[in-house]
Amino acid sequence: MKFIRNIFVLVFFYFFLINYSWSQSASEFISSVTNEASNILSSKLTDVEKIEQLKKIGENAVDIDGVGLYTLGKYRKTLTDNQKKHYKELYRRYFLKSFSGRLVGYSDAKIAVLSEEIKNEKYTIVYTKLIGTTDRPEVKIDWRVYTKDPENLLIRDLIIEGLSLARAQKEEFNSIIINNGNNIDALLESLNKFLEN
Numbered sequence: 001m002k003f004i005r006n007i008f009v010l011v012f013f014y015f016f017l018i019n020y021s022w023s024q025s026a027s028e029f030i031s032s033v034t035n036e037a038s039n040i041l042s043s044k045l046t047d048v049e050k051i052e053q054l055k056k057i058g059e060n061a062v063d064i065d066g067v068g069l070y071t072l073g074k075y076r077k078t079l080t081d082n083q084k085k086h087y088k089e090l091y092r093r094y095f096l097k098s099f100s101g102r103l104v105g106y107s108d109a110k111i112a113v114l115s116e117e118i119k120n121e122k123y124t125i126v127y128t129k130l131i132g133t134t135d136r137p138e139v140k141i142d143w144r145v146y147t148k149d150p151e152n153l154l155i156r157d158l159i160i161e162g163l164s165l166a167r168a169q170k171e172e173f174n175s176i177i178i179n180n181g182n183n184i185d186a187l188l189e190s191l192n193k194f195l196e197n
Contacts, residue, residue: 025124026116026118027126029061030111030113030126030128036057037054037103038111041054041106041108050100051104054100058099062095062154062156063155065088065092066154067095067157070156070170071091071166075184083184086188087187090191090195091191093195108133110130110131111129111130113127122146122148123145123146124145124147125142125143126142129141139161141160142158143157
């Protein structure tokens with residue numbers, strides 16, 4: 001009887017912990033992601049090792065495919081299946097290289113979560129600030145978190161001091177396409193060049 005009771009308690013706590021992780025709030029999610037990144041950046045790992053660790057965070061925490069398709073704007077509707085597959089592969093590599101390369105220079109990046117605002121069942125905005133130092137001012141960063149699947153929260157955008165990074169990238173990509181006669185291949189070539197450097 002004692003054995004059965006112990007099994008029951010074990011199973012109960014197992015499911016409790018699983019359900020708790022499923023019901024993680026957007027603020028807790030962002031706090032966890034930023035703390036993990038901060039620990040990597042302040043560690044004694046080499047820059048190459050830090051970049052690899054940061055890429056893993058990006059792959060797990062960011063909706064890279066969703067952001068990538070958003071940045072194409074109206075042009076995503078004109079892609080063939082092969083172009084879409086090729087673009088998604090290129091964009092994933094582009095995003096992870098760009099994301100990790102920019103972050104690796106911040107050895108003392110500490111982010112404080114201030115509050116969150118549930119916009120609807122799909123999105124929550126988490127308001128944070130990058131704590132200022134003697135070399136760097138405080139920076140406001142708002143995180144747009146996709147919450148439709150509470151078991152798999154994902155970052156869809158960062159708004160830094162009011163500037164949406166996803167929107168800025170969309171404008172940049174659209175400019176490349178427009179300036180090359182609405183040719184989507186020009187964007188693919190541009191992403192390839194970035195990845196080769």
